[in-house]
Amino acid sequence: MTPALAQALRCPVCGGPLLLVGRSLRCPKAHSFDLAKEGYANLLAIQKKHAADPGDGKEMVRARRAFLSAGYYAPLMKVLAELCAGLPHAHMVDAGCGEGSYDRYLQDALPEAQIVGFDLSKEAVRLAAKRVPEAAFCVGGSFSAPVRDGWADLLLNIFSPFAGTEFHRMLRPGGFLVYAVPTARHLYGLKQVLYATPYENEVKQTAYDGFAFVEEREAAASITLEGESVQ
Known part of the structure; x- marks a missing residue:
């Protein structure tokens, strides 16, 4: 974590700005x-920690890392990178960053971007910090985000819970939110295998307070899974 990226973060106790002093963040x-030795910080407030080990567990996180590393979601990552490239992206926040596969792709595609990511899962953040050392990662939740007011030009929310109030707070005036959600037939082939009566996901237009809709873009691809990737 660099001193410049540390300044994007805020104290989970008092909300004050954080500075990097040696190997610690201080307000x-x-x-x-x-x-941690991987370079991330745990900024999840104690009162927001509703489980001993919140977020996705090690087995789930490592399975997701293996699956995404195989390139199956590269079509989605490509569309995300193209979309971000056309928007102000000097300061990017990934809310619910997971194990960092999307951030690795985006950092490679947009090397000038400063990326800050956070996730409830300590294991996910640990892996993300190792995979994208140029970025800053911390343990934290979207509903009490560890990023200071107005830092982000662009905020990403990829298949993660929507926390509109906090997203609005982190974005600068005129900033953009990229919100990735499943389409109607997302993983439909898998449903055909698993369910007697496969169903499409509900698709609806939703208005979000504080945000104005700009555009919708779809990423679509067919993938064939074999062996461990099926699991």
């Missing part, structure tokens, strides 16, 4: 958070 009120 003006002397709250301190040590960096």
Whole structure:
């Protein structure tokens, strides 16, 4: 984590700005958070920690890493990178970043972007920090996000819970939100195998307070899975 990226973060205790001092993040009120050896910080407030080990577990995170590393979702990543390239993206926040596969792709496609990501899962953040050392990652949740007000030019929410109030707070005036959601037939082939009566996902237009709709773009591809990838 660089000093510049550390300045994008805020203290989970008092909400004050954080500075990188050695291997710790510190705020003006002397709250301190040590960096792990991989370079990430745990900024999940104790009162927001509703489980001993919140977020996705190690097995789920590592399975997702293996699946995404095989390139199956490259068509989605390509569309995301193209979309982000056409928007202001100097400061990007990935809310619910998972294990960092999307951020690795975006950092390679947009090397000038400064990326900050956070996720409830400590294991996911650990893997993300190792995969994208140029970025800054921390353990934290979308509904009490560890990013300071107005830092983000562009906020990504890829298949993660929508926290509109916090997203609006983190974005600068005029900033953009890229919200990735499943389409009607997302993973439909898998449903045909698993369910006696496969069904399409509900698709509806939703208005989000504080946000104005700009455009919708679809990423579509057919993939064939074999062996462990099926699991």
